[in-house]
Amino acid sequence: MLPxxxxxxxxxKNLIALTPKRVFKFPIEGKNISPDIFxxxxxxxxxxxxxxxxxxxxxxxxxxxxxxxxxxxxEFTIKIEGDVxxxxxxxFRMSMGQIIVxxxxxxxxxxxxxxxxxxVSGNAGSWAGSQMKGGxxxxxxxxxxxxxxxxxxxxxxxxxxxxxxxxxAGHEVGCxxxxxxxxxxxxxxIFAGIHMNNGTIFVQGNSEGRAGAQMTNGKIVLAGHSEDVxxxxxxxxxxxxxxxxxEKIEGPFxxxxxxxxxxxKGKLFVSKPKNPYLSHYEKYLE
Amino acid sequence: xxELIVKNGFVYDPLNRINGEKMDISIRDGKIVExxxxxxxxxxxxxxxxxxxxxxxxxxxxxxxxxxxxxxxxEDHVKDVExxxxxxxxxxxxxxxxxxxxxYRYSRMGYTTVMNPSMAPLHARHTHEExxxxxxxxxxxxxxxxxxxxxxxHIRDGLIEENAAHIAWMLKATRGYAIKIVNPGxxxxxxxxxxxxxxxxxxxxxGITPREIIRGLCKVNTMLNLPHTIHLHTxxxxxxxxxxxxxxxxxxxxxxAREDRPVLHITHIQFCxxxxxxxxxxxxxxxxxxxxxxxxSHVTLDMGQVVFxxxxxxxADGPFQYGLYHLTGNKWVNHDVxxxxxxxxxxxxxxxxxxxxxTQWSIALEIALLIEDPWxxxxxxxxxxxxxxxxYPKVMVWLISKGAREKVLSKINKRARKKSLLPxxxxxxxxxxxxxxxxxxxxxxxxxxxxxxxxxxxxxxIAIYDINxxxxxxxxxxxxxxxAFTSAAYTIxxxxxxxxxGEIVKPVFGKTYWVDVKTSMSHDVNDDIKRKFREYxxxxxxxxxxxxxFLYAPAPIAVKAEV
Numbered sequence: 001m002l003p004x005x006x007x008x009x010x011x012x013k014n015l016i017a018l019t020p021k022r023v024f025k026f027p028i029e030g031k032n033i034s035p036d037i038f039x040x041x042x043x044x045x046x047x048x049x050x051x052x053x054x055x056x057x058x059x060x061x062x063x064x065x066x067x068x069x070x071x072x073x074x075e076f077t078i079k080i081e082g083d084v085x086x087x088x089x090x091x092f093r094m095s096m097g098q099i100i101v102x103x104x105x106x107x108x109x110x111x112x113x114x115x116x117x118x119x120v121s122g123n124a125g126s127w128a129g130s131q132m133k134g135g136x137x138x139x140x141x142x143x144x145x146x147x148x149x150x151x152x153x154x155x156x157x158x159x160x161x162x163x164x165x166x167x168x169a170g171h172e173v174g175c176x177x178x179x180x181x182x183x184x185x186x187x188x189x190i191f192a193g194i195h196m197n198n199g200t201i202f203v204q205g206n207s208e209g210r211a212g213a214q215m216t217n218g219k220i221v222l223a224g225h226s227e228d229v230x231x232x233x234x235x236x237x238x239x240x241x242x243x244x245x246x247e248k249i250e251g252p253f254x255x256x257x258x259x260x261x262x263x264x265k266g267k268l269f270v271s272k273p274k275n276p277y278l279s280h281y282e283k284y285l286e
Numbered sequence: 287x288x289e290l291i292v293k294n295g296f297v298y299d300p301l302n303r304i305n306g307e308k309m310d311i312s313i314r315d316g317k318i319v320e321x322x323x324x325x326x327x328x329x330x331x332x333x334x335x336x337x338x339x340x341x342x343x344x345x346x347x348x349x350x351x352x353x354x355x356x357x358x359x360x361e362d363h364v365k366d367v368e369x370x371x372x373x374x375x376x377x378x379x380x381x382x383x384x385x386x387x388x389x390y391r392y393s394r395m396g397y398t399t400v401m402n403p404s405m406a407p408l409h410a411r412h413t414h415e416e417x418x419x420x421x422x423x424x425x426x427x428x429x430x431x432x433x434x435x436x437x438x439x440h441i442r443d444g445l446i447e448e449n450a451a452h453i454a455w456m457l458k459a460t461r462g463y464a465i466k467i468v469n470p471g472x473x474x475x476x477x478x479x480x481x482x483x484x485x486x487x488x489x490x491x492x493g494i495t496p497r498e499i500i501r502g503l504c505k506v507n508t509m510l511n512l513p514h515t516i517h518l519h520t521x522x523x524x525x526x527x528x529x530x531x532x533x534x535x536x537x538x539x540x541x542x543a544r545e546d547r548p549v550l551h552i553t554h555i556q557f558c559x560x561x562x563x564x565x566x567x568x569x570x571x572x573x574x575x576x577x578x579x580x581x582x583s584h585v586t587l588d589m590g591q592v593v594f595x596x597x598x599x600x601x602a603d604g605p606f607q608y609g610l611y612h613l614t615g616n617k618w619v620n621h622d623v624x625x626x627x628x629x630x631x632x633x634x635x636x637x638x639x640x641x642x643x644x645t646q647w648s649i650a651l652e653i654a655l656l657i658e659d660p661w662x663x664x665x666x667x668x669x670x671x672x673x674x675x676x677x678y679p680k681v682m683v684w685l686i687s688k689g690a691r692e693k694v695l696s697k698i699n700k701r702a703r704k705k706s707l708l709p710x711x712x713x714x715x716x717x718x719x720x721x722x723x724x725x726x727x728x729x730x731x732x733x734x735x736x737x738x739x740x741x742x743x744x745x746x747x748i749a750i751y752d753i754n755x756x757x758x759x760x761x762x763x764x765x766x767x768x769x770a771f772t773s774a775a776y777t778i779x780x781x782x783x784x785x786x787x788g789e790i791v792k793p794v795f796g797k798t799y800w801v802d803v804k805t806s807m808s809h810d811v812n813d814d815i816k817r818k819f820r821e822y823x824x825x826x827x828x829x830x831x832x833x834x835x836f837l838y839a840p841a842p843i844a845v846k847a848e849v
Contacts, residue, residue: 153617154361 014039016046017067017079018060024086026054027106028063031089035076035097035116043068080105085125091118094135107144110137113161126170129163132180136162145170145189148182158182158199162245171208174201177218181245193220196266202244206274214259215266223249225274233258233268235281242269254278289314289322290781292748295331296755298717299338300726301739305718306755311336313746316781320742329783333754334775337721338738339398339747340678341728344517344553344588345669347388348402348416348427350409351600354619355382355631355670359598362633374790381597381670385419389796391676393422393785396749396774398796399729399737402427403466403517403553404602406623407434408825410460410832417798418838422784424737424747426799428517429460430602430627432467432499433474435822436815438492441502447807447849449502450509454847455809457512459831461800461840464514464732465507468602469521470499473628481605482521485534496521497538504539504549510803510847513733515551515586520558523606529571532558533578536585543584551731554590554668556650568645569705572652579657586731587657588664591650591681592643593673596635601671604628625822636673638694644702646672651684651691652706655713660722664731679771682724685715687764714761717753725749734799746781749774797841805847 016038029052038046047061060066076097084090085104092108095115107125110118114133119140126144129137131151143165148158149172157176164183171189174182177199187205196215202223203211209227212220221242233256241248253269270278290313296306312322346352356363359382366379368387377387392400405413405427417425431437431453440449453465471482471489478490485496500518507516520535522528532552539550552558561571579585599610604620607630611618614632621629636643650672657663665685669675683690691708698706715723729738736745751770753760760767773788784792811827819827 150361151364152360153358 015069015077015079016043017069017081018064019067019080020064020082020084021062023083024053024063026086028053028058028084028087029089030084030087030106031092032060033078033080033087033090033099034092034094035078035099036094038078039076039097083122085123088125091116094118104141110135113137123167124165129158129161129182131156131158132161132163133159134161136164138164138166140166142167142186143169145172146175147173148177148180149173149175150195155195157195157197168205174199177201183245187224192222193218193266193268196220200244202249212256212258212264212266212268214262214264215268216259216262216264217266219244219267219269221249221253221269223271223274226270229254229256229268229270229278230258232261234260235284236267238272238282238285239269254281288781289326290329290746290778290783291322291326292329292331292336292750292776292778295334295336295750297336297740298721299740300718300722301338301730302741304740305716306335311740311748313748313778313781316746318740318742318744318746329750329776329778331750331776333752333757335717335751335753335755335770336740337396337749337751338725338729338740338744339749339777339779340392340396341725341732341734341738342392342397342400342666342669342675343551343664343728343732344403344590344666345400345675346402346404346600346671347400347420347425347669348385349405349413350621350623351404351602351629351631352382353412353416354621354629355598355600356384358617358619358631359633362596362598371790373793379674379676381595381674383674385416386421389420389422390790393777393779393790394773394788395676395678395771396751396777396785397423397678398745398747398749398777398779399424399734401425401463401732404468405429405460405462405466406602406627406629407431407456407460408623408626408823410462411836414461414798414832414837418795421793421795422779422790424796424799424841426463427461428464428466428514429456429462430468431456431465431503432470432518433472433627435625435818437503438474438489438494438499441498442492442494446502446505447509450506450847450849451805451807451809453503453506454510454803454805457801457803461798461832461837463799463801464512464517465503466517466519467500467503468519468627469523469606470496470518472496472521472605473602476604476628477622477625484531485521485538487521497534500535500538500550501542504542508542508544508549509849510805511845512801512803513843513845514731515548517551517553519553519601519603523557523601523603524560524610526560526562526564526568529559529561529574532571532575536578536582540582540584546583548586548731549584551586551588553588554666554671555587555653555663556590556592556646556672557668559649559653565642568642570645570649570652570707572649572656572707576653576656579662580659583662586662586664586727587653588666588668589650589654589681590666590668590672591654591684592636592646593667593677593680594636594638594643594647595673595677596633597670597673598631599634599671600629600631602627602629604630606630607632610634624824638698641699641701644698645705647694647698648702648706648708651708652711654685654723655711655715656707660715660719661727661730663723664728665723678724679768682720682771683760683764683768685723686717686720686767687761688712688714689762690764690768717755717760746778748776748778750776750778795839797839798837799841799843800837801845802842803845803847805849807849
């Protein structure tokens with residue numbers, strides 16, 4: 001396991017730029033691309049970090065051109081220019097600094113991160129922000145499934161921090177989420193907030209349905225059209241506005257409580273104007 | 287001819303009454319011998335403790351449940367990965383390690399023989415395939431026969447000798463080592479969504495009681511001269527107030543004892559020593575259990591120690607596991623193995639802060655320390671139910687050091703600490719007694735004549751730990767002792783050095799023991815049995831037994847039965 005380093009003790013002003021030397025065909029294990037690991041190293045030492053390309057062991061310097069610009073940034077920054085959609089686990093367990101990806105990025109971006117910031121101009125693969133505890137991830141394009149989710153089999157999902165996706169996200173966003181915020185400005189797949197224990201998920205666009213299945217607590221806000229509301233949710237109120245991350249979202253919204261199949265007390269807000277088919281619920285509110 | 291001499295160690299060999307004497311052990315061709323030539327390879331054990339290789343009477347390391355648990359718990363594996371080396375294969379842990387990792391980890395702790403205590407007869411093939419893939423250790427497996435239909439029918443009809451002949455056939459068919467009984471009658475009832483709640487509750491559709499099953503199989507065990515006794519997981523396991531059931535189960539075979547030999551082994555006694563009406567006023571039944579065992583010699587027990595960790599519970603006791611699921615709300619598997627048995631798996635975290643878990647931790651140690659004769663109580667964690675076997679070193683130091691116990695006591699739940707008997711127990715097991723509860727006693731209870739001792743003719747399975755009892759009392763220096771037990775200085779398996787300084791230096795494969803019982807009465811293969819197999823099993827009678835040559839390294843133990 002990689003050592004965690006305390007961000008408060010040191011302040012690095014540095015920028016490392018990585019450019020892929022070629023188009024990657026095989027999956028690459030990128031656990032070593034993290035500000036915590038780069039911080040104390042020279043460009044030469046960074047080039048000597050181990051990576052796996054498929055089943056071959058490589059050095060970072062074999063896969064990327066490395067440029068060190070020591071005066072260019074306020075914070076320790078890793079800038080990746082080019083397509084790294086085959087590279088997974090970038091920013092694994094990072095606790096400080098920032099990673100800027102100018103292009104697409106692979107699976108498990110920022111997994112278990114506890115601080116710092118990651119910005120992606122393109123799309124991200126599945127599992128971005130999985131089990132993260134702090135920090136922020138911003139994805140300008142689309143993202144895959146299991147954003148902020150728990151590891152397979154585990155019940156410990158995202159436990160803090162913030163993920164913002166400007167495009168669409170896939171299925172099971174925020175699976176087993178415990179804390180933090182996931183904001184999706186595009187559409188979302190099925191089972192957003194499945195098994196959620198706490199935290200907030202906001203979806204600006206449409207949802208493919210089954211949101212909040214087995215949630216026990218927390219808040220899901222669906223501001224667009226939703227294919228359905230699970231039958232194990234009960235309508236509770238109609239709210240004119242909902243607060244998400246300090247910001248007031250105009251509604252009105254139906255507020256549902258669930259998932260009752262798991263004795264849940266989670267709150268599911270579904271836009272009233274975008275979902276006229278839910279109007280029959282109103283008779284239960286009188 | 288390979289010769290080896292272990293020189294100058296402090297030897298603890300309870301079966302030969304050797305208590306820490308400085309002596310040499312000579313080894314030739316995998317056996318311990320009187321002497322070897324001068325050019326024999328030298329293992330310098332000066333200032334170290336030399337014990338027979340560890341023996342584990344009860345550890346779920348293979349079979350249907352173990353494998354299903356592996357599938358159920360990817361999050362258990364991801365946190366504990368073993369990387370491939372030049373000698374060893376890669377694998378994963380933690381509470382349900384993969385087969386190779388299981389073998390390596392046992393060997394690193396100086397263990398050389400491990401028994402897999404729960405094998406649904408229908409899963410025997412699978413279990414043996416996994417055992418054949420488990421390196422470094424000798425092993426065996428106990429088929430679950432407490433709810434086996436034919437046996438229940440024989441018991442109902444009073445056909446005790448026919449039952450014995452049938453069980454002998456079953457042991458051969460499954461390549462089994464002992465008769466395992468889990469919640470007798472309860473698993474059959476579980477097939478219909480019910481359970482039995484005392485040893486006198488009737489079993490649905492058979493009209494017999496758990497008492498009759500235990501007694502019936504106990505008689506069969508004696509008739510067949512099996513090396514081990516019946517291996518019983520009691521009714522009402524894990525229920526408050528169940529120490530009564532455990533005591534009744536021991537009492538019900540009192541009259542079947544022959545000379546002073548045990549006729550019953552109750553496994554993971556901690557899980558059936560609960561006193562109190564419900565979980566809130568759960569107390570320890572350790573005093574009652576240990577009192578009884580101190581005054582009777584027909585029972586042996588193993589601890590089933592709880593270790594505070596994130597583990598996976600798995601037993602053939604379906605109804606118990608169903609209850610555990612309701613208690614935890616965790617993910618779970620429940621399984622009905624056709625007509626034979628059931629099974630259940632629930633991941634479980636034992637927490638120091640929980641009054642119940644902390645009381646459980648205390649109970650097993652209380653029993654182990656209150657029972658005066660260490661040959662009657664053996665050390666296990668019921669891997670992985672109480673905790674993974676890799677925590678044995680912790681349990682060992684709790685047994686030998688009051689200081690180590692107090693360190694944990696100070697950190698556990700207050701209510702549990704108040705109720706615990708441990709502060710009033712000053713006993714600390716000596717290294718000699720520790721060798722009894724971790725190897726000699728286990729081998730004796732199992733009837734393994736070549737294991738658990740270092741006498742001439744024994745298998746050369748030896749563990750050497752870097753503990754110098756002359757220089758420091760391990761009860762005081764328990765942290766160092768725990769480290770020494772965690773990584774053996776040397777493990778010698780069948781006369782070869784397989785571990786040095788806690789690292790595997792030579793991968794080897796052990797044998798699989800099974801009991802080949804010769805009965806004069808032949809097993810009655812009638813049309814009725816064949817018809818039942820056809821109607822109720824997915825496997826035909828003809829395909830049911832494991833064939834010759836299926837096991838990688840079989841080691842049949844020939845036994846002559848009385849019937």
